Amino acid sequence: MPELPEVETVVQTLKAQLGHATFTHVDVLWDNIIAQDLEEFKTRIQNQTIQNYGRKGKYLLFELDDYMLIAHLRMEGKFYIQMPEEPINKHIHVIFHLKDGRELRYHDTRKFGRMSIRPKRQDLNYEELANTGPDALDENVTSLELYHKWHQKRIRLKHMLLDQRFLAGIGNIYADEICFSCQLHPATLVTHLSKKDFENICFHTRRILKGAVQAGGTTIRSYTSSLGVHGRFQLELKVHQRVHQPCICCQTPIKKIQLEGRGTYFCPMCQKRK
DNA sequence: ATACTCCCCTGAGAGC
DNA sequence: TGCTCTCAGGGGAGTA
Numbered sequence: 483m484p485e486l487p488e489v490e491t492v493v494q495t496l497k498a499q500l501g502h503a504t505f506t507h508v509d510v511l512w513d514n515i516i517a518q519d520l521e522e523f524k525t526r527i528q529n530q531t532i533q534n535y536g537r538k539g540k541y542l543l544f545e546l547d548d549y550m551l552i553a554h555l556r557m558e559g560k561f562y563i564q565m566p567e568e569p570i571n572k573h574i575h576v577i578f579h580l581k582d583g584r585e586l587r588y589h590d591t592r593k594f595g596r597m598s599i600r601p602k603r604q605d606l607n608y609e610e611l612a613n614t615g616p617d618a619l620d621e622n623v624t625s626l627e628l629y630h631k632w633h634q635k636r637i638r639l640k641h642m643l644l645d646q647r648f649l650a651g652i653g654n655i656y657a658d659e660i661c662f663s664c665q666l667h668p669a670t671l672v673t674h675l676s677k678k679d680f681e682n683i684c685f686h687t688r689r690i691l692k693g694a695v696q697a698g699g700t701t702i703r704s705y706t707s708s709l710g711v712h713g714r715f716q717l718e719l720k721v722h723q724r725v726h727q728p729c730i731c732c733q734t735p736i737k738k739i740q741l742e743g744r745g746t747y748f749c750p751m752c753q754k755r756k
Numbered sequence: 757a758t759a760c761t762c763c764c765c766t767g768a769g770a771g772c
Numbered sequence: 773t774g775c776t777c778t779c780a781g782g783g784g785a786g787t788a
Contacts (some may be wrong), residue, residue, distance in 0.1 A: 483781075556782055592765045594782070654781075745780075
């Protein structure tokens, strides 16, 4: 599923392939993808040119002349740039028509993704982003700030990592990888974490996500209009999806448990509960 | 304020 | 082979 690095790859790829494209109109084939009044969405997109591309956490931000097109891919959302004559896959739910004749098509097998168009504003205070904290790659946020804000909460480490108000962009896969790199049990209570632990969490979060962005970036050339734009995570996962396989550090079989309703992988030897 | 539960969806995999 | 059942999962909404 797309997490921060995949979304970043999508942003960069669309920027390279679409540039300052202009929308003529949009066809919506599945209404629930649109998180606002459908007619309002359709009206606002007309004749808008993309001025800039951005991202906050897992949200894609297309800055238009007067509006911001905000999209979340959730589990399986993808954007394709295709020509009108290309067949429309059954999982295509939104078709943006471009002035240059191409189409930006939104593909989403499970229909979990959402998008909306809001009047543009400088402060990024869009309702969609209300629960989105600082971007995980925003270096201006210090571990000490995060420590003061979070260490007294009665939640587990995995919960904090998945909470987009902590650092936006971390999903289930990277949360497990971060816990592993920090040698912390995902069920550790946040109140038991030290300032040093928060330092490690920030360091490894950024290290892992940046590495994944790089990996996504390296495959950017392979994207074509028919291939789809969805980002690829090619880094080797150290614990996630590796149940029963030996830990790369100590050979202990990786365990899988349910935590916060999420499948959670960890090494019972390397990651001790504090 | 915080903590659950439900919901949105489909494809994959299990069981028969 | 083919049917039915179960489940994953980000995040918002609703409820306790």
